[in-house]
Amino acid sequence: MPEIEKEHKPTLSYYHVWTDEEGISRQTKAELTSFRKESIGDGAAPQWNDHLLSSDAHVMFTQLPVGWVGTWHENPEPQWIVPLSGRWFVETMDGTRTEMGPGDVSFGGDQNTKADKNGRKGHLSGTIGQEPAALMIVQLKDRSLKGAKPGDFT
DSSP: OOOOOOOOOOOEEEEEEEEOTTSOEEEEEEEEOOOEEEOOSTTOOOEEEOOOOOOOEEEEEEEEOTTOEEEEEOOSSSEEEEEEESEEEEEETTSOEEEEOTTOOEEEEOTTOOOOTTOOOSEEEEEESSSOEEEEEEEEOOGGGTTOOTTTTO
């Protein structure tokens, strides 16, 4: 019998919006890498789980209308953003623009930015295309997560 290939530990890519030491918002593609194969509970078959953190959180679903643009602003809390349908973009102060749709994940951690010479602070975001963008947002209330940098969740 042929040898069965060993199953590889997965990773999950996400876009991390963060603030550098000069107060400029940036985006970095990062990865979650701490997956363990285990049951989620109650005898369910083992699956790959990454126990990222335990924290008080506020879960919200939002729909951004066609043509919506959120002027320059910071994420109000450190938050995970998962597009469910439609497409949206995030542009940070360093000029990086990321477009996302279903299956993409973003972490918004651009608190404590400093306005640049054009008055931009935080990030610009908006919808793309001719359909609304539905998002699931998980706002984290743990104050220690403000200022989280790419790699802090690995």
